[in-house]
Amino acid sequence: MTTTTTSRFCSVCARQAGLSPAGYGGAAYEIFIAAELPLPWPRLMFGDSARMPPEILAVMQHIREEYERDHTLRIRPLGIAPAPDYSVAGMRRVIGWHRPTGPLAQFNRSEYLAPEEQLGPLVYALALAPERLDAFATHGSVDAACSKFGYPAYAQLRRIAADSGGALRAWRTTHFGVHVFAPTLIDMPHGSYWAYIEPERLEWLVSRTGDITRLPQHYRGWAGLPAPFLQVLERELFVRHGWTWLQYAKSGRILAQDETAQPDEHGHAEPAWAEVQIDYHAPDGTSGAVTARVELTTRLEVIHTSGEAETYPYPQYAVAWLREKLHESEQ
Structure with missing residues (x-):
């Protein structure tokens, strides 16, 4: 039509x-990850090695390889614009939502406020290495x-x-x-x-x-x-x-x-x-x-x-x- x-x-x-x-x-994602990323947002930002930490680039590569292998999408990365009420100078807020086991009504949330230089390792841990999350436990276009x-x-x-x-x-x-x-x-x-x-x-x-x-x-x-x-x-x-x-x-x-x-x-x-x-x-x-x-x-x-x-x-x-x-x- x-x-x-x-x-x-x-x-x-x-x-x-x-x-x-x-x-x-x-897709029926298992993990959503929203990370504070300053504006502006270029179209191919998540693949920009000059802007993204290597750990985030590694997560994106994993997502691409997983999709090419079996056409599944488990992880949905999102950038969120810093907002005056929620942002802290020199820090990045990262929120993860994980699908619980079995039937669900909503996703389980975990939230972190980490130094800017820890953004990459934190996103990587949320996406691919949850055993590393203890290291961040103190950080609440x-x-x-x-x-x-x-x-x-x-x-x-x-x-x-x-x-x-x-x-x-x-x-x-x-x-x-x-x-x-x-x-x-x-x-x-x-x-x-x-x-x-x-x-x-x-x-x-x-x-x-x-x-x-x-x-x-x-x-x-x-x-x-x-x-x-x-x-x-x-x-x-x-x-x-x-x-x-x-x-x-x-x-x-x-x-x-x-x-x-x-x-x-x-x-x-x-x-x-x-x-x-x-x-x-x-x-x-x-x-x-x-x-x-x-x-x-x-x-x-x-x-x-x-x-x-x-x-x-x-x-x-x-x-x-x-x-x-x-x-x-x-x-």
């Missing part, structure tokens, strides 16, 4: 075309749409954070994928990805009291499950269960999927369907399992970089059917 728009911003074109963010939460639409959302989040008494903190981050959904954000430690988040939508996201029927317009997916089929089902369950869904411990698996997919003219070979299952445990002790069939319904051609004419065929997904079974009470 082809669309025509007039805006030079990819995210504006995407919204005009009705591009759904469902299933675009990315990709797309125009990102800057145009992302900064106002960040500024609003900073205002909300200032009134939260320390319960909320907000950072500008380096690119984490699919800027066509700008302004987009990651909510940690939960690990949810959000799309088209204008300043006026942030209050209901932060308070967890917004109109749940509007959630499908903005929810990309959850980093606790791989994209896209499981993430699409997870979004459906989010809408059905409401904001308390964020507190449920969850796990998921693909039961079966289309094995006949052939590469298209762009070289993409997405399966046309998958049957998936999500198991959950609620805070009140109830639990259940949901099985569903999720289907690729169409592809929308939208420019993927602001100011350029080249388009990308973004797959769109929908839940064809689902069955939910409650387990007997464990209390």
Whole structure:
């Protein structure tokens, strides 16, 4: 399916075309690492040996080699811009979020404030050598749409954070994928990805009291499950269960999927369907399992970089059917 728009911003074109963010939460990462990195951020910053410590370059090389070997992505590095309320002269703040064992509702957080010269060793330890973390125990520009639409959302989040008494903190981050959904954000430690988040939508996201029927317009997916089929089902369950869904411990698996997919003219070979299952445990002790069939319904051609004419065929997904079974009470 082809669309025509007039805006030079990819995210504006995407919204005009009705591009759904469902299933675009990315990989099911095991580790997120956010490190303070001063602006400006060049496009290939994480590979810049003049700017990055050798340990960070080694982590990036490990990520590339791991992906080339078995097409998995376990580690998501992020740069965060120093902010006056959180930064300390001569120090770098580094936050790690690790996936716990078994079903999860959110990632486990560890946070460090280390001397600048220790940034590289600390990031390396968080990513690849956790046995070295004891040494740090005492230290407590990709797309125009990102800057145009992302900064106002960040500024609003900073205002909300200032009134939260320390319960909320907000950072500008380096690119984490699919800027066509700008302004987009990651909510940690939960690990949810959000799309088209204008300043006026942030209050209901932060308070967890917004109109749940509007959630499908903005929810990309959850980093606790791989994209896209499981993430699409997870979004459906989010809408059905409401904001308390964020507190449920969850796990998921693909039961079966289309094995006949052939590469298209762009070289993409997405399966046309998958049957998936999500198991959950609620805070009140109830639990259940949901099985569903999720289907690729169409592809929308939208420019993927602001100011350029080249388009990308973004797959769109929908839940064809689902069955939910409650387990007997464990209390």
